[in-house]
Amino acid sequence: MYKAIIDLFFPKVCYACHEVLNDHEQDICTDCRNNLPVTNFHFHKDNNVSKVFYARVKVVYGTALFRFEKKGLVQQLIHNLKYKGQESIGVFLGDWLGGELKTVKEYSEIDMVIPVPLHKNKLKKRGFNQVAKFAEHIASALNVTYVDNVLLKVTNTDSQVLKSRFARWTSNEELFTLQNKSTIANKHILLVDDLITTGATMEACINVLNQAKNIKISVACMAIAQ
Ligand SMILES: [Zn+2]
Numbered sequence: 001m002y003k004a005i006i007d008l009f010f011p012k013v014c015y016a017c018h019e020v021l022n023d024h025e026q027d028i029c030t031d032c033r034n035n036l037p038v039t040n041f042h043f044h045k046d047n048n049v050s051k052v053f054y055a056r057v058k059v060v061y062g063t064a065l066f067r068f069e070k071k072g073l074v075q076q077l078i079h080n081l082k083y084k085g086q087e088s089i090g091v092f093l094g095d096w097l098g099g100e101l102k103t104v105k106e107y108s109e110i111d112m113v114i115p116v117p118l119h120k121n122k123l124k125k126r127g128f129n130q131v132a133k134f135a136e137h138i139a140s141a142l143n144v145t146y147v148d149n150v151l152l153k154v155t156n157t158d159s160q161v162l163k164s165r166f167a168r169w170t171s172n173e174e175l176f177t178l179q180n181k182s183t184i185a186n187k188h189i190l191l192v193d194d195l196i197t198t199g200a201t202m203e204a205c206i207n208v209l210n211q212a213k214n215i216k217i218s219v220a221c222m223a224i225a226q
Contacts, residue, residue, distance in 0.1 A: 012026075014027075014028050014029040014032055015027055015028050015032075015076075015077055015080060015086065015088075015089050015092065016028055016029075016032040016036070016073040016074075016076050016077050017029060017031070017032050017073070017076070019031075027088070027089075027092045028092070032073055035073060036066055036073055036074065037066050037067040037069065037072070037073075037074065038065065038066060039063070039064055039065065039066060039067055039224065041062070041063040041064055042061070042063035042097075042100060042101055042104050042107065042220075043104065045061065045106070047062065047063065048064075048224060048226060049062035049063055049064050049196060049219060049221070049224055050062040052196060052198075052199040052224075053199060053202075053203065053206075053219075056199070056203055057203050057206040057207060057210070057217075058206075058217070059206070059217055059218060059219055060109075060188070060216050060217065060218045061106050061107065061218040061219075062218060062219045062220070063097075063101075063219075063220050063221075064196060064220070064221045064222065064223050064224040065093060065096060065097045065220075065221075065222055065223065066222065066223040066224075067223065067224060067225075067226065068195055068223035068224060068225040068226075074222075074223045077089055077093070077222075078130075078194055078195060078222060078223065081130050081194075082126075082130045082194070085127065085128075087128055087130075087133050088133075090130060090131070090132065090133030090134040090137070091133045091134075091137055093134050093137075093222055094133055094134040094135065094136065094137025094138050094141070095137050095141065097134075097138055097220060097222075098137050098138040098139075098140065098141025098142060099141055101138065101141065101142060101220070102141050102142055102143075107142060107190075107218075108142075109188050109216075110142055110144055110188050110189075110190045110218065111144055111145070111187040111188045111189070112139070112144050112145045112146070112147050112184065112187055112188075112189055112190070113135050113136075113138055113139035113142070113144060113145070113146050113147070113189075113190045113192055114135070114146075114147050114148065114150060114151055114184075114189055114190070114191050114192065114209070115129060115131040115132055115134075115135040115146075115148055115191075115192050115193070116131055116151075116153075116191065116192065116193040116194075116201060116202065116205055117129065117148065117151055117152055117153040117176070118153060119153045119154065119155065122153075129148075130194055131192055131193055131194050132148065134192060134194070134222060135148075135192040138190065138192060138220060139190075142190075144190075147183060147184070149179070149180060149183075150178060150179060150180050150181065150183055150184055150209075151176060151177075151178060151205055151208060151209060152176065152177050152178070152179060153174065153175070153176055154175050154176065154177050155175060156175060174200075174201055174204060175204075176204050176205055176208045177208060178208050178209065178211055178212065181211065181212040181213075182212075184209065184212045184215055185212050185213040185214060185215065186213065186214045186215065187215055187216075188215070188216040188217075188218065189209060189215055189216070189217050189218070190217075190218050190219070190220055191205055191206065191209070191217055191218070191219045191220075192219070192220050192221065193219070193221045193222075194221060194222045194223070195221060195222060195223050195224075195225060196219075196221045196223070196224045196225070197224075197225045202219055206219075
């Protein structure tokens with residue numbers, strides 16, 4: 001009864017198109033689900049995510065759940081997640097991609113999932129890292145650890161940078177550093193982000209992570225823009 005009243009005043013809407021969902025629909029309407037531009041990259045080793053990193057950094061496996069199109073459904077999803085605080089979109093996308101990755105033999109080699117971090121000031125302002133839920137749910141689908149205290153995003157005035165030999169700049173002036181690096185030694189890491197465009201951010205993260213001993217890195221993101 002209460003649920004019926006709540007549904008009447010606050011009907012659940014589709015994360016992508018904002019139409020009211022039917023009783024049998026969850027998170028996203030059937031139309032949007034059928035129209036989302038899935039890549040299926042994780043079923044093919046040579047794909048456009050892997051290719052982004054060729055001749056730059058070594059990436060074992062790479063995938064993205066969707067192709068990103070300007071003004072498309074995926075842009076809506078990521079916008080609502082990032083700027084409207086709809087963190088449950090990250091859960092939904094993480095369960096979706098995680099559910100597929102656990103059926104792919106290669107991804108059973110992954111030992112831990114690490115999200116591309118936000119700077120602590122940005123985190124305070126937004127209240128959450130938009131990649132966190134997505135990454136956590138991939139980790140739980142693969143039954144591996146989620147680790148968010150090793151890779152940090154910093155600015156050149158942060159104290160971690162001044163004392164760290166491990167900081168690396170990206171070409172777009174982002175700066176990352178590493179702490180507790182023994183945690184990730186000898187591990188196969190799945191580095192996770194929302195949108196991949198030039199790959200510069202992930203490349204910088206990978207260069208930083210590679211300072212830990214004997215690690216392998218694969219990457220997964222919500223979408224790839226091309
Ligand atoms: Zn929809």
